[in-house]
Amino acid sequence: xxxxxxxxxxxxxxxxxxxxxxxxxxxxxxxxxxxxxxxxxxxxxxxxxxxxxxxxxxxxxxxxxxxxxxxxxxxxxxxxxxxxxxxxxxxxxxxxxxxxxxxxxxxxxxxxxxxxxxxxxxxxxxxxxxxxxxxxxxxxxxxxxxxxxxxxxxxxxxxxxxxxxxxxxxxxxxxxxxxxxxxxxxxxxxxxxxxxxxxxxxxxxxxxxxxxxxxxxxxxxxxxxxxxxxxxxxxxxxxxxxxxxxxxxxxxxxxxxxxxxxxxxxxxxxxxxxxxxxxxxxxxxxxxxxxxxxxxxxxxxxxxxxxxxxxxxxxxxxxxxxxxxxxxxxxxxxxxxxxxxxxxxxxxxxxxxxxxxxxxxxxxxxxxxxxxxxxxxxxxxxxxxxxxxxxxxxxxxxxxxxxxxxxxxxxxxxxxxxxxxxxxxxxxxxxxxxxxxxxxxxxxxxxxxxxxxxxxxxxxxxxxxxxxxxxxxxxxxxxxxxxxxxxxxxxxxxxxxxxxxxxxxxxxxxxxxxxxxxxxxxxxxxxx
Numbered sequence: 001x002x003x004x005x006x007x008x009x010x011x012x013x014x015x016x017x018x019x020x021x022x023x024x025x026x027x028x029x030x031x032x033x034x035x036x037x038x039x040x041x042x043x044x045x046x047x048x049x050x051x052x053x054x055x056x057x058x059x060x061x062x063x064x065x066x067x068x069x070x071x072x073x074x075x076x077x078x079x080x081x082x083x084x085x086x087x088x089x090x091x092x093x094x095x096x097x098x099x100x101x102x103x104x105x106x107x108x109x110x111x112x113x114x115x116x117x118x119x120x121x122x123x124x125x126x127x128x129x130x131x132x133x134x135x136x137x138x139x140x141x142x143x144x145x146x147x148x149x150x151x152x153x154x155x156x157x158x159x160x161x162x163x164x165x166x167x168x169x170x171x172x173x174x175x176x177x178x179x180x181x182x183x184x185x186x187x188x189x190x191x192x193x194x195x196x197x198x199x200x201x202x203x204x205x206x207x208x209x210x211x212x213x214x215x216x217x218x219x220x221x222x223x224x225x226x227x228x229x230x231x232x233x234x235x236x237x238x239x240x241x242x243x244x245x246x247x248x249x250x251x252x253x254x255x256x257x258x259x260x261x262x263x264x265x266x267x268x269x270x271x272x273x274x275x276x277x278x279x280x281x282x283x284x285x286x287x288x289x290x291x292x293x294x295x296x297x298x299x300x301x302x303x304x305x306x307x308x309x310x311x312x313x314x315x316x317x318x319x320x321x322x323x324x325x326x327x328x329x330x331x332x333x334x335x336x337x338x339x340x341x342x343x344x345x346x347x348x349x350x351x352x353x354x355x356x357x358x359x360x361x362x363x364x365x366x367x368x369x370x371x372x373x374x375x376x377x378x379x380x381x382x383x384x385x386x387x388x389x390x391x392x393x394x395x396x397x398x399x400x401x402x403x404x405x406x407x408x409x410x411x412x413x414x415x416x417x418x419x420x421x422x423x424x425x426x427x428x429x430x431x432x433x434x435x436x437x438x439x440x441x442x443x444x445x446x447x448x449x450x451x452x453x454x455x456x457x458x459x460x461x462x463x464x465x466x467x468x469x470x471x472x473x474x475x476x477x478x479x480x481x482x483x484x485x486x487x488x489x490x491x492x493x494x495x496x497x498x499x500x501x502x503x504x505x506x507x508x509x510x511x512x513x514x515x516x517x518x519x520x521x522x523x524x525x526x527x528x
Contacts, residue, residue, distance in 0.1 A: 043055055043056065043057050043058070043059070043062055043103060044106075044128070046128060047103060047106070047128050047130075048128070048129040048130070049062055049066055049099050049100070049103055049129075049130040050066050050070065050094075050099060050130065050131070050132035050133070050134075050193065051129075051132065051192070051193050052065060052066055052069060052193050054066070054103070059100045059103065059104060062100065062103065063096050063100055066094065066096065066099070066193075067094060067096065069193040069194065070087065070092075070094055070132075070134070070193060071087055071088070071092075071094075072087075072196055073085060073086055073087070073196070074087065074186065074189045074190055074196045074197065074198060075196065075197040075198075076145075076148060076186060076189075076197070076198050076199075076200060077197060077198065077199045077200065078148055078149075078152045078177065078200045078202060079152075079175070079200075079202055081152055083148050083152075085144060085186070087136070087190055089140070089144065090136050090137055090140040090141045090144060090190070091135070091136050091137035091140055092134060092135070092136040092190050093134060093135050093136070094132075094133065094134050095133035095134060095135070098133045099130050099132075099133050102130045103128070103130050106128045106130075132191055134190075134191060136187070136190060138183070138187070141183055141186055141187055141190075142179060142180075142183050144186075145177065145179055145182050145183055145186060145200065146179055148177070148200065149176065149177035149179060149182075149200070152177075153174070153175065153176045153177055153202075154174040154175055154176075155174045155175075155176045155205060156171060156172065156173050156174040156176075156205035156206060156207050156208055157171045157172050157174065157207070157208075158171040158207075158208035158214070159171045159208070159209075159210040159211075159214055159483070161214065161217075161218050161476070167479045167483070167486035167487075167488060168210060168214070168479055168480055168483040168486065169483075170207065170210065170483060170484075171207040171208050171210075172207050173204065173205055173206050173207045174204075174205050174207075175202050175203060175204050175205060176202070176203055176205055177200050177201065177202050177203075178200075178201040178202070178203050181201040182198075182199075182200040182201045185198040185199060185200075185201075186198040186200075210480065210483060212234075212236075212241050212242075212243050214480075215234070215243060215476065215477065215480045216243050216245065218476045218480075219232055219243065219245060219473050219476060219477075220245065222469050222472050222473050222476070223245065223469070223473075225469055226454055226465070226466070226469055227456070228454060228455055228456035228457070228461070229246060229249065229354055229453075229454070229455045229456070230245060230246060230452075230453065230454055230455075230469075231245065231246040231247055231249050231251055231364070231365040231451075231452075231453040231455065232244075232245040232246070232247060232365060232451070232452050232453070232473065233245075233247040233364075233365035233366045233368070233369035233449070233450075233451040234369070234448060234449065234450055234451075234477060235369050235370075235372075235373050235448060235449040236446065236448055237373060237376055237377075237440070237446070237447040237448055237449060238446050238447065244366060246365070247364060247365040247366035247369070247451075248324075248347060248364050248365075248366055249347060249350075249352075249353065249354060249364060249365075250324060250345065250347035250348035250350070250353050250354065250357060250362050250363075250364060251354075251357060251362065251363060251364060251365065251434065251436070251453050251455060252357045252358035252361065252362065252429075252431060252434050252436075252455075253325070253326075253327065253358060253361030253362050253363050253429075254358075254361070254429025254430060254431060254434065254436055255288045255290075255293075255427060255428065255429035256363070256368055256427050256428070256429040256436055256437075256438045256451075257325070257327060257361050257363060257368075257429075258284050258285070258288070258293050258296075258427055258429075259368065259371060259372065259375075259401075259405070259427050259438065260313055260316075260317060260325065260327075260363075260371060261284070261293055261296050261297060261300065261313065261327075262281065262284070262285070262296070262401045262404065262405075263371065263374075263375060263385070263393070263398075263401060264300045264309075264312065264313045264316055265277075265280075265281070265296045265297075265299045265300050266393055266397040266398075266400065266401060267300075267316070267389055267392045267393045267397075268299055268300050268301075268302060269299065269397075277296075277299060279292070280292040280293075280295045280296050280299070281296070281404055282404070282407070284296060285404045285405050285407060285408050285427065286407050286408050286409070286410070287410075288408075288410065288427075288428075288429070290331035290332050291331075291332075293330075293331050294306045294309075294330045294331055294332070294333070296309075297309030297310055297313070297327075297330055300312050300313055306330035306333065307329075307330065307333075307335075307339065309330070310327040310328065310329070310330050313326075313327055314326040314327055314328070314343070317367075317371075319388060320371070320374065320384060320385070320388060321370075321384075322363070322367040322370060322371060323345060323346060324345040324346060324347040324348070324362065324363060324364045324367050325362070325363040325364070325367045325368070325371070326343045326345070326361070326362060326363075327360070327361050328340055328341050328342050328343055328359075328360045328361070329341055329360035329361070331361075335360075341359060341360050342359040342360055342362075343362075345362065347362070347364050348362060354455055354457060355457040355458070356433050356455070356456070356457040356458050357434070357455070358431070365438075365451040365452070365453055366451075368438045368451050369438065369449045369450075369451040372438060372439070372440055372449045372451070373449050375398045375401050375402060375440075376398075376402070376440055376447070376449070378393065378395055378398035379395050379398040379399040379401075379402055380395065381395045385398065401425075402425045402440065403425070404425075405425040405426055405427055405439065405440075406423050406424065406425045408426060408427060408428070410428065413426075413428055413435070413436075413437035413452070413467065413470045413471060413474065414426050414428075414437045414439050414441065414450055414452070414470075414474045415474075416471045416474070417470075417471045417472065417473070417474025417475035417476075417477070417478055417487070418441060418443065418474060418475070418478045418487055419478075419487050419489070422441065422442065422443055422444075422478070423441075423442045424439050424440070424441050424442075425439055425440045425442070426438060426439020426440070427439065430461075432459075432460050432461060433455060433456050433457070433458060433459060433460070433461050434453065434454070434455040434456075434461065435453075435454050435461055435463070435466045435467070435470065436451075436452060436453040436454070437450075437451075437452055437470060437474075438450070438451040438452075439451075441474075441477070441478065443478055443481045443482055444482055444485070445481035445482035445483075445484075445485075446481045448477065448481060450473075450474060450477055452470050452473055452474070454466045454469065454470060475487055
């Protein structure tokens with residue numbers, strides 16, 4: 001047998017090696033083809049659906065992964081308090097069919113052999129992202145946020161009235177959810193596959209300040225107890241804020257119009273009042289003497305003519321802008337036939353003007369209150385009186401009027417709604433169907449004007465019904481200004497009780513008490 005040469009052996013080895021390499025390559029390519037065919041059934045590398053990497057997953061597996069992440073609860077944070085929101089509660093739904101169909105179109109659109117080549121070379125296709133396709137109910141999201149806020153918010157609380165004592169309780173700060181600002185973050189969390197939490201926008205709130213709106217509500221609550229007409233005017237002498245409740249309605253002038261007589265009498269005087277005139281002032285202010293009020297109208301007139309004094313007063317009120325305030329007939333007078341006994345005013349010509357008011361002497365709560373404020377500001381060296389009547393009236397005279405009316409301790413009204421040591425410069429008045437009081441209160445928490453009327457068109461207004469209402473209104477106003485130290489005393493304590501058989505102690509023609517032998521007190525100075 002012939003032995004092969006070394007050259008033949010080398011050639012055979014090479015052929016064997018080539019065959020081995022060929023079949024190895026074929027086997028490798030076949031194996032890779034098998035792997036490629038397997039991978040081609042899956043979503044390709046770089047595939048992202050709804051911001052979730054789903055490469056290497058089947059469509060079914062991708063759908064399960066997407067649903068598990070997007071249907072997980074959203075944690076809503078209200079400050080430090082977590083709340084769990086089920087996406088289905090707001091109608092959240094995934095368009096899974098649409099998203100997977102889009103992914104499938106991309107997968108099947110790849111060229112088979114190009115894909116196989118990329119597979120062999122370890123290359124990847126350009127990443128493909130299918131956006132989130134979902135829906136939800138925005139109104140329901142806002143409703144859920146509102147419900148959460150309702151449970152967890154602690155809104156600032158405004159001042160409150162304590163009904164038993166007419167005292168005011170200050171409010172406190174709090175916090176509240178800004179619904180419109182909070183909803184977008186909750187909506188965004190619903191559409192995130194991870195970090196599924198949202199923070200509600202919770203805003204700190206300062207405690208609301210005590211304001212006139214609350215005081216007006218309290219007063220209106222008191223007036224609801226009265227079947228007739230209540231007319232109230234309040235003026236903050238520091239800020240100029242007002243409360244007006246039927247304050248522009250015509251009312252009987254009563255003895256409250258004696259405030260205008262005081263102002264006009266001092267305006268007529270060129271020197272301080274002598275002892276006689278001072279007695280007129282005292283009897284009119286303290287004992288509500290109609291007789292002495294008419295004598296002061298003589299001072300206003302500069303002669304013994306009460307009608308002339310009344311005319312001057314009425315004209316002066318108009319000049320001051322108080323067009324509803326007049327005295328057509330002096331107190332207790334029987335006018336001659338030729339004498340005008342009333343005036344038409346904007347207030348008494350209204351269709352809803354009350355019946356049963358005095359036609360000869362009228363004003364409104366607002367105008368009486370305005371006159372009191374004029375006297376107050378005049379005493380401080382400013383205001384309308386000094387502007388309209390420069391040189392005719394002085395701050396000293398206005399202060400004398402204030403001090404004079406502080407001496408008035410009659411009346412179960414404004415004074416009994418404030419502590420004993422609080423000065424009240426006031427003038428009260430009443431007739432059978434109208435009870436009223438008007439004054440300046442010098443309280444520790446601030447000075448204010450209060451004018452209050454209760455009126456019924458006919459019949460007898462019972463004091464046991466009207467006085468407590470007027471007192472409680474006075475106390476509510478005082479406690480508003482002094483909420484940190486309210487007056488909690490019983491408005492009907494023993495030393496303030498009136499005699500039900502004779503609740504009214506107002507003069508008619510002469511002073512109600514015999515003051516002939518009693519010296520006239522010298523008023524102290526109030527408000528400085």
